[in-house]
Amino acid sequence: MRTLDPEVVETRKRRVLQWVIQRYIQNSAPIASQAIARDGEFDVSSATIRSILKDLEAEGYLHQPHTSSGRVPTDKGYRFFVDYLVDVQRLALDEKERIRREYYRRAEEIDALLAQTSHTLSAASRLAGFAVSPQFKEHEVQRMELIRLGPGRVLAIAVTKTGFVRHWPIRVDADADAGQVEALNRLLGGISEGRTFRELNQILLSKLDGIDQDFEKLKGMARLLVQELARIAHSESLYFEGASNLLALEPPEGFLQGPGNRPLRAVLGRLEDQKRFTRVLEKQLHKEMKAMSKSGGKKVRVRIGLETEMPELKNMSLVTSMYRSRDNMMGLLGIMGPKRMEYSKMMALVDFVSDFVEQTLKKWENQKQ
Structure with missing residues (x-):
């Protein structure tokens, strides 16, 4: 009996696995061995296909939801598919041009830019798009001032050299007058x-x-400003759009379960979950900054299922990229969607939008100089 070269066997298994995952992404139905033998053009018998599927299931790349059904990818299978993905699609020229027009029309400052980014990613992917602004503690301030709104209320405005604008109200002594505000300015x-x-x-x-102690109210106002600066410096903003796209997905993708079996609608709708999602993205950003500094590799990253570090997203994947300004890592943007997504297209979309955001930031920097 002829024994095949182990390398040939492994190559065949990889090809079958790639074919199964690609077909599942397209059709969302478990893949049977008969379909592979009929449509896969592998030039092997049905018995060989069944043997390969059993091996892939034993190795954790596929699983069989029911004994009478075909196979579907596991998280390990999706990870293999993404890692070996070489045929990354290029966005169509008309899609690139449409994205550019949207940005030129609506993005006039960086907060609007990130809001537009989440909208564009959601619209182009028909999934959920998001962008995270960075913490501000290391950002250089271009201008900062206080505006008296009325008795006991002052508005603080800070503009960074990278274009971020933050404004927030501060409660002060009701007797603080315009002269004291101007002195602090x-x-x-x-x-x-x-x-x-x-x-x-x-x-x-x-x-x-x-x-001076004679200016105790001014001192109190300055102390409040210090407290607010500490809070603002460590805060970040999440721009998220497309939750309705996720809710419209067919189960199981559309009804992710969270703590207490809360559905996705509750997870997305509650502020604490959005803050937690932001913290997860911030943690991911720091990991990717370290990875980029070591390898100088590709910006786009894919997190599958529990790799997202949120049990509520066990049926989802995140395709993300960092964006930079003046060689500094600024934040993270990306797409959230079902594990059964078109990874090639989504990776290309995130990569293009990330590059475009960086080009826009660079253009603004040049205009300021």
């Missing part, structure tokens, strides 16, 4: 430009002791 004007939020916070703290 003069102090900020002399120390804020070119400083990071972290540095600005430290400088303000050091200057608190130097404020």
Whole structure:
């Protein structure tokens, strides 16, 4: 009896696995051995196909939902498919042009840019798109000022050199007048430009002791500003669009289960879950920054099922990319969708949008210089 070269056997198994996953992504139905033998063009017998499927199931790449049904990919199978994906699609020229037009029309500042990014990713993928702005503690401030809104209320506005704008209300002593606000603005004007939020916070703290006791209200306002700066510096924003696309998916993708068997609608709708999702993305961003610094590899990453580190997303995948400005890692953007997604197209879409965001940020930087 002739024994096949083990390398030939492994190559054949990989080809069958790739074919099965691609067909499942297209049709969402378990793949039977008869369909592989009929449509797969592998030039082997049905018995050989069945043997290969049993091996792939034993190795954890496929599983059989029911004894009478075909096979479907496991997370390990999807991971193999993504890692060996060489045929990454290029976006059609008309799709690229449509994305460019949307950005030029609507993205006038960076917050609008990220909101538009999540919208574009969702619309182009027909899934959910998201973008995460970075924490601000290391961003250099271009301008910062306070505006008195009325008794006991002041609005703080900060503009970073990378184009982010943050404004937030501060509750102050009801007797704080316009003159005191202006005095604090003069102090900020002399120390804020070119400083990071972290540095600005430290400088303000050091200057608190130097404020005369006769200006106790001014000192109190400055102390409140220090507290708010510390909070804002460590906060980030999540721009998320396309939840309705996920809810429209057929089960099991459309009804992910969370703690207490809460459906996806509740997971997406509750603020604490969105914050948790943001923290997961921030953690992923830091991991990818380390990986990029070591390998200088590709920006696009895929997280499948429990690789997302959120049990609620066990039936989903995340396709993500970092975006940068002036060689600094700024944030993360990407697509959330079912594990049965068109990875090639989604990876190409995320890669293109990430490049476009970086080009836009670079253009803004050049305009400021």
